[in-house]
Amino acid sequence: MSNDHDHHDGNDEHELRVSKIRDGTVIDHVRGGQALNVLAILGIDGSDGEEVSVGMNVPSDRLARKDIVKVEGRELSQDEVDVLSLIAPDATINIVRDFDVVEKHRVERPDVVDGVLSCPNAGCITTSGEPVTSRFAVLEDGVRCGYCGTIVREEIASLIDT
């Protein structure tokens, strides 16, 4: 799936996918199949009219298959993208201005994730209609609810609060 129709004018399609937006953010080297989760985590669903392109299962040197997400007109901050490390630890973030990559950085594991995930424990106070934002501590190999203590190690993407 690729919505790249505006920019299909070069030979190097790989290069094209990564860089050809005017201003905004390119999230590259996302594990294959995780692009929609990346958008969900970032709370981007297109409803604000932002231009979003998604490339899925693109051949890659570093990962066998990778996804790419491009968001036109929005520069994502380090805090915003660090939460992606939970599902896309190899992701690289390219900030683009006037077609040039002006910043390039990796995602780093945050200590705490606020409000992105929802606790899978039905007995947890955060899933009981209280006016409280979820909070997870990031462990070496998983996340832990800051309220009930539940630890999740696998399929963290399934906790994404959509």
Add this chain to the structure above:
Amino acid sequence: MSRARFASRVNWLAASNGEIQGARHSLHERMRHDHLITSKQFSRADIETVLDYAAEIDADPSAVADRHAGTLLGLLFFEPSTRTKMSFETAMKRLGGDVVDMGSIESSSVKKGETLADTVRVIEGYADALVLRHPKEGAATMASEFVDVPLVNAGDGAGQHPTQTMLDLYTIRENAGLDDLTIGIMGDLKYGRTVHSLAYALTNFDAHQHFISPESLQLPREVVYDLHQQDAPGIREHDSLEEILPSLDVLYVTRIQRERFPDENEYQKVAGEYQIDSDTLEAASDDLTIMHPLPRVDEIAPEIDETEHAAYFEQAHNGVPVRMALLDLLLSDDKAIGGEGDE
């Protein structure tokens, strides 16, 4: 330095038991107007300070009888628990204060769909501290974020019950000592919050912990994770009491609830295996101390009550001096907790 403060310091230094007073003072400094949510809050030194103070109060309750005259403790019990509630009420009244009680859930605004966050913010306006029992895990942590007065967790779902833990530790210390201890914790280890709270606190001591339960009611992996993070000296899980009973100094029994099992047969089969009677105890040490957070159903046969092993009624009694000590530490403004000086 003001004269009063100087005098107070001299008083500290002059106290016969200077070190204990000092430890209590520093714990008080940290606990004052703070929340009491989990047994993870306490270091070994903190626990010993609370237990020493509770022992002092137990020996002479009249010394603290007026310390909190005019103080109101708000009781919010979203689950029925007559006993824990009465224990807090007794403790507050024996400190000279009083309680305001939200009453049963059926008759309160909660029934009308009010959030916990709203309820605690309303009751906070009536009381100097709050005690919360709630069926959801993390309820006390969340509630404490909405209030300024000290909030005490009196049980949050399968989570924590730190005041119960303190009275359990007090009872263990009185009967067997907290170091060089081999303790068996038996029954519903999955949902039993008193177990989760106690197991964590015991990692502060040289305590070998044996967890005995049917497979379906084993400790949650989160609790096991925490115990290993603490480098607990010895953590072992068993499905039967038999092999470990002779080596135990303390056996802590909890109730296995019928509703945890899909059908009656399954329950009867399992529950029968985790009951204690005089036959069971033939293999036990003469010094074995048996504890239970109560209420019990049939986990411990009444014939045990009259033996030297039984410590569960004493354990329940200990709830009052221990909660008095904790409430005093949370509520006091002055420096001389425990009252050597009258500054």
